[in-house]
Amino acid sequence: MNQHDLLNVRHASLDEAKTTMSELLENRASNYSLDAQLYNDPHMFRIDMEEIFQKEWLFVGMTSEIPKKGDYITVDVGQNSLLILRDAEGNVNAFHNTCRHRGSVLCTEHRGKVANLVCPYHQWTYDLKGNLLFAGTEMNKDFDLKQHGLKSVFCKTGGGFIYVCLGKTQPDDGFDDYLATLDAYMEPYDVENTKLAVESTMYERANWKLVLENNRECYHCSGSHPELLNTLLEWDDTEDPRAPQDFHDHYNAQAAKWDAEGIPHKSKSFGEVQRNRIVRMPLKKGTQVMTMDGSAACTKPLGRIQNRELGSMRILHLPNSWNHMQSDHFIVFRVLPVSAQESIVTTKWFVHKDAVEGVDYDTDKLRRVWDATNEQDKVLGERNQLGINSIGYQPGPYSETFEFGVINFLEWYSNTVKKNLKAK
Incomplete structure (x- = not known):
């Protein structure tokens, strides 16, 4: 079997898993635990990662972990390494922690501080907003720095909490109302x-x-x-x-x-x-x-x-x-x-x-x-x-x-996966 055929088999297997997952979630009893496959099957897990952890808002850390310009933390969501850092204006930004040259991880530590982001492989250099500043003199004269900035990730804060979304679009679920209330309820703590x-x-x-x-x-x-x-x-x-x-x-x-x-x-x-x-x-x-x-x-x-x-x-x-x-x-x-x-x-x-x-x-x-x-x-x-x-x-x-509370969680999980699968 060649690579093309193997890829088709994998896609077919994943498509079958998505069909199976949709059926299991559609037919489940709301006050019962889930079918075993939804807790232990690698194909079902991949769907969880794609439809939940790569599309929904995720908590990653607190703003006080990166209090000053250049402070950063890294977080791994599955195989996706994320970089969350504070820029010169005090904004919290999130990027995929991967260089736009050949994909090397930029920051290898769990937390740290940088003036700029320098790739350890070939020294491509980015500012704290993800803009590419330097790519060496070896690139051709038509190379456009502006087209090779870091890939950004949706990032929002509320009450000192940092949330990211890896999706192509942000979920439209009233999240901003939650963040506004979080700001008010966390005010006494001065995060x-x-x-x-x-x-x-x-x-x-x-x-x-x-x-x-x-x-x-x-x-x-x-x-x-x-x-x-x-x-x-x-x-x-x-x-x-x-x-x-x-x-x-x-x-x-x-x-x-x-x-x-x-x-x-x-x-x-x-x-x-x-x-x-x-x-x-x-x-x-x-x-x-x-x-x-x-x-x-x-x-x-x-x-x-x-x-x-x-x-x-x-x-x-x-x-x-x-x-x-x-x-x-x-x-x-x-x-x-x-x-x-x-x-x-x-x-x-x-x-x-x-x-x-x-x-x-x-x-x-x-x-x-x-x-x-x-x-x-x-x-x-x-x-x-x-x-x-x-x-x-x-x-x-x-x-x-x-x-x-468990019933509520699984209802949210079930409805969210079904919604995201149908949206494809």
Whole structure:
């Protein structure tokens, strides 16, 4: 079989997979888990990458990670290396991290600082807006620098969060309304005056959807997360049907204090099936933040915050992020797929930029709860994947009270994939 025939076979195989995926999603029961192929098949994974991770808005990092001109971070979305950097005017730009000469990766470090972007292969040089400045004297006299700038990626910010979209067009889903609300709700934290204190990267042998499903419910919390439940109330939002009256009383008392300080807390959701959601929830009575004993993690509160009992403002962004904003630090989580049965979960802790490690905060105390929780979730996710890989697996029912967040996530996933496949 020659290369042309092999390519045709591959295209036919992918087309068949797309047809199969459309049928599986069209016929699935909305309150049941997905067919095994959607969790473990490489062809289905490729479709996920093409129709979700190469077309939808993705969370990649925080603006305070690149505070000054020339600061950058790199992020890998599948095989696509992205470069996110701050230009001289203070704008955050995103590009494909690949040289327009012969495709070499430009920046090989996870984060750094540059005056200009210089390709390590042949020294082609770009400015911080992606314009090609220098391509050597070896190119012919008709070579046009302007036609060989870096390939840009759609990039938007809100409340200090950086989102990118790898698609040819931006999704038209009311995303700007979410960003505007995020600006308002994150204002008390003054993200530009925070810094990254510590981060962790965890490799998990589980499909990215299993990672998200696990996050979207706390049905498993009491049996798996003793450290987290020292401070966390397991109710998902202020309207959680499981929540008892004493929770509502606690919330109302805390909300009155938040109102007095001008801290936003009304639950907000955006997009189909709450794709983007912001909700401030109190922590357990007498606790301040998510540490082992609930006491302060940093002596310096964030921004203009005065009330240490600010609870946790939870921010959800599908398909790849959840976050906890607290009075003296905040935590952001990012999920990126690696393969049909592998994912990378990155967790970052941020504190006031003037806080001094070892004086104002201790990284061990800062991260202990979520290090334990992440490891516990990794075990759960990997066991989940192993069970789904068995020929004995068949889709099982979700609880509409305990697992409604999972139901919402899979409804968003299913509708988004079907929409994007039909748009071709």
